[in-house]
Amino acid sequence: MPQTLTPPAPAPAPGRVPGTAPDPELRALAERHGLTVSGARPSLPEYTRQLWQRRYFVTSFATARVTAQYTTAKLGQIWQVLTPLLNAAVYYLIFGVLLGTKNNVPDYIPFLVTGVFIFTFLQNSVMTGTRAISGNLGLVxxxxxxxxxxxxxFCLAQLQQLLYSMAVLVVILLCFGQMPTWSWLLIVPALTLQFIFNTGLAMVMARLGSRTPDLAQLMPFIMRTWMYASxxxxxxxxILEGKHLPQFVVVLLNGNPAAVYIDLMRFALIDSFTHKQLPPHVWAFAGxxxxxxxxxxxxxxxxxxxRYGRG
Structure with a gap:
């Protein structure tokens, strides 16, 4: 019998799967039935609106983290204050006593404790932010x-811990003769600006840490170096008095955000820390x-x- 040759079926267009409708048809079908892509990124205004709608979840989650953080420790929440105080005691012994730094700084203990508390706020915000996604994949x-x-x-939880520590800081200030003045009101704008800075930096580190979990192991060394430069x-x-350092080094030291927020808090709380010790345009730097x-x-x-939680 004669055989009939059947011409091969035309190849599907690039990017299409055989037997499926073209992308425009699928898109129109989805729009007609109100369907959207699962997990698609919303627009920035819509994302901001969704975030605002969940503000009570954010505050409750932060409070729960603070409460649960030291539940297994016998001293409980006391460690929120005890940890930075012990760090301050170690720094006082090494830098204040052995290296003699306290001889050049009036009210050195209030000066040191304020710096330790404020930098701890920054350090913990960055460290917890680095693990915000990678450490909570189940929830994500x-x-x-x-x-x-x-x-x-996570940054809000660190702010709550700092506020608890501030009560102890106030006691230390009073013990060393620092009486409350109107300048103490500057604590509010200074902490507000630092919280915004910490949160923005934590979100950067959260994205980087979600793709590179090993970054969390590197961050303690980076933060320790940052502390010594702040x-x-x-x-x-x-330190800069009488030193003929290159101008860019002076600008880097004075414009260091950690140093800026620490100096603002010292200026607000310590009488001997005057405006002469603040870098030029310090509030402009902070803002x-x-x-x-x-x-x-x-x-x-x-x-x-x-992309968070995938892959």
């Missing part, structure tokens, strides 16, 4: 919510760092929203 994969809730709530144990202004880190960190984190 199980529930649908704006992932920015996690680094924000004048926690010494006065930067006195600029908060705006830059807050906005850039939020946008940077949002851009990877649909």
């Amino acid at each position: 994969r199980a529930l649908h919510f704006p992932r920015a809730c996690l680094p924000i709530s 004048g926690v144990m010494f006065s930067i202004s006195r 600029g760092w908060a705006l830059l880190a807050g906005v850039a960190g939020f946008v940077y984190f949002w851009k990877a929203e649909e």
Whole structure:
């Protein structure tokens, strides 16, 4: 019998799967039935609105973390204050007594404790932010919510711990003759700006840490180096006196955001720490760092929203 040759079927267009409708048809079908892509990143305004709707979750989650953090320790919540105090005692012994730093700084103990508490706030915000996604993959994969809730709530938990520590700081200040003055009201704007800066930086680290978990192991060394460059144990202004350093080094030391926020708190709380020890335009630096880190960190984190918890 004669055989009939059947021409081969035309190859599907690039990017299409045989037997499926073209992408425009699928898109129109989905729009007609109100379907959206699962896990798609919302627009920035919509993302901000969703985040605001979950503000009570953010605050409750932060409070729960603070409460549960030391539940297995016998001293419980006392460690929130005891940890930075012990660090301050070690720094006082090494830098204040052995290296003689206290001889060049009036009211050295209030000076040191303020620096330790404020830098601890920054350090813990960055460290917990680095693990915000990678350390909570179960929650990220199980529930649908704006992932920015996690680094924000972690920074809010650190702010709550700092406020508890501030009560002890006030007692230390009073014991060393620092009476409350109107300048103490500057604590509110200074801490507000630092919280915004910390949160923005934590969101940057949360995105980086979600793809590179080993970053959490590196961060303690980075933060320790940052602490030594931030004048926690010494006065930067006195170190710079009489030194002919390159101008860019002076700008870096004075513009260091950690040093800026520490100096603002010392200026607010300690009488002997006057405006002469503040770098020029210190409030502009504080506001600029908060705006830059807050906005850039939020946008940077949002851009990877649909990738968190996958892969």
